[in-house]
Amino acid sequence: MYFHSINDLLDLPELRITSVQKEMDTIEFGVEPCTSLQSCPTCRSKERVIRRGVAYRRKVRDLAAFGSKVFLHLPAIRLYCHSCKVSFVWDYEDVEPKKQVTKRFEKQASSYVVGATVKHAAALLQMPVTSLTRWFYRWMNTESQRIQKECREEAAARPTLVLGLDDFAIRKGHTYNTGLHDLRGETFLDVIPGRTKEELHDYIEKNPEWRTLQPTAVVLDLARSYHRFVKEIYPSAIRIADRYHVNRYVTEALQHIRKTEQKKLTPHAGRHLKRNHHLIGKRQDRLTEREQQELSVLLSYSPLLQQAHAWKESFMDWYDKSSSYNLAKKGFQRWLQDGASIDHPAVKSCLKTMQTWQEEICNYHKLRYTNAAVEGKNNKIKALQRRHYFTRNPEGYKQRILLECNEEKVQY
Numbered sequence: 210m211y212f213h214s215i216n217d218l219l220d221l222p223e224l225r226i227t228s229v230q231k232e233m234d235t236i237e238f239g240v241e242p243c244t245s246l247q248s249c250p251t252c253r254s255k256e257r258v259i260r261r262g263v264a265y266r267r268k269v270r271d272l273a274a275f276g277s278k279v280f281l282h283l284p285a286i287r288l289y290c291h292s293c294k295v296s297f298v299w300d301y302e303d304v305e306p307k308k309q310v311t312k313r314f315e316k317q318a319s320s321y322v323v324g325a326t327v328k329h330a331a332a333l334l335q336m337p338v339t340s341l342t343r344w345f346y347r348w349m350n351t352e353s354q355r356i357q358k359e360c361r362e363e364a365a366a367r368p369t370l371v372l373g374l375d376d377f378a379i380r381k382g383h384t385y386n387t388g389l390h391d392l393r394g395e396t397f398l399d400v401i402p403g404r405t406k407e408e409l410h411d412y413i414e415k416n417p418e419w420r421t422l423q424p425t426a427v428v429l430d431l432a433r434s435y436h437r438f439v440k441e442i443y444p445s446a447i448r449i450a451d452r453y454h455v456n457r458y459v460t461e462a463l464q465h466i467r468k469t470e471q472k473k474l475t476p477h478a479g480r481h482l483k484r485n486h487h488l489i490g491k492r493q494d495r496l497t498e499r500e501q502q503e504l505s506v507l508l509s510y511s512p513l514l515q516q517a518h519a520w521k522e523s524f525m526d527w528y529d530k531s532s533s534y535n536l537a538k539k540g541f542q543r544w545l546q547d548g549a550s551i552d553h554p555a556v557k558s559c560l561k562t563m564q565t566w567q568e569e570i571c572n573y574h575k576l577r578y579t580n581a582a583v584e585g586k587n588n589k590i591k592a593l594q595r596r597h598y599f600t601r602n603p604e605g606y607k608q609r610i611l612l613e614c615n616e617e618k619v620q621y
């Protein structure tokens with residue numbers, strides 16, 4: 210029987226198939242090296258090397274095919290060099306000595322853990338958790354470094370690089386870390402431990418390679434420590450206040466008014482307003498017709514609420530409809546003035562924040578980037594943290610985040 214075509218499909222050029230056997234859910238290939246001799250490890254020559262038979266056959270697992278597990282039967286070929294008087298065993302490129310799997314199987318099995326757990330992947334592959342754990346940690350170490358390097362090089366090569374800086378919680382409410390993102394490449398560049406000024410500085414001291422990036426802009430929330438950090442290490446970058454973080458200040462002020470107004474209403478109206486408070490926060494043009502009608506009723510309960518709602522809506526419009534940076538700057542001043550006529554402490558405090566950050570907020574209209582993609586990555590981290598507790602191994606935690614958040618770059 211000829212195995213040429215299966216040989217091609219197997220795609221391990223150093224090996225030749227000599228037999229095929231299919232059992233229930235496994236396929237077993239007898240294989241041998243395509244060449245008859247291998248160079249002596251001492252003199253690097255084949256000249257006086259001879260074969261001395263096959264000591265035994267190793268059964269190694271390879272990638273699955275046709276819904277079956279695949280095993281290769283590899284001969285352990287004994288060789289002898291007459292020049293050096295040494296014996297040695299055939300060295301396979303695709304299988305490490307003494308391993309029970311091919312290199313590519315180990316790599317693929319490890320990659321199955323991304324987005325899952327070792328336990329889950331081991332069950333799927335029908336293999337022991339202990340081996341997969343060992344492979345996975347070893348693979349994760351090299352693969353996460355490879356991916357990070359690739360992401361960094363891509364970021365460095367971008368003519369218009371836009372970075373994102375955002376924090377994420379390690380177990381809600383306890384500690385925070387900071388993610389550094391390439392927003393155009395949608396990649397997660399690095400995990401910065403903590404989010405304070407000191408922590409950020411400490412990090413950049415230890416990782417000076419990030420200083421060499423030349424971002425055109427950086428998108429970040431309104432944390433002072435972030436702005437100072439970016440100003441210092443990327444002085445020429447445009448700092449853009451993240452639209453969604455900024456919006457939250459405005460919608461929170463609006464909900465604050467809703468709460469205080471609610472108390473002044475009749476119990477029935479108050480309950481009605483409370484139950485439907487999400488309609489006030491939502492953008493009006495995204496409401497259904499029924500919701501629109503509902504909203505009109507809610508707003509009719511309080512002129513102050515109505516005024517604040519219109520002010521919130523005009524902010525959304527300002528984001529969407531300002532046609533240039535200069536017009537946006539003027540529009541923003543008008544919006545601030547409109548807000549000043551709303552008599553409520555929540556709006557006053559919100560306006561103060563808006564005034565402080567007006568430059569960074571208006572910068573959105575220079576380069577319309579947000580940290581929206583970052584949100585997706587943060588959700589992945591949340592899911593990861595639900596699956597695992599990284600208490601003992603901070604390095605593993607970082608590697609795992611780099612893998613999970615750059616999953617498209619994982620090589621299978």
Ligand SMILES: [Zn+2]
Pocket residue numbers: 249250251252253254290291292293294
């Ligand atoms: Zn030799």
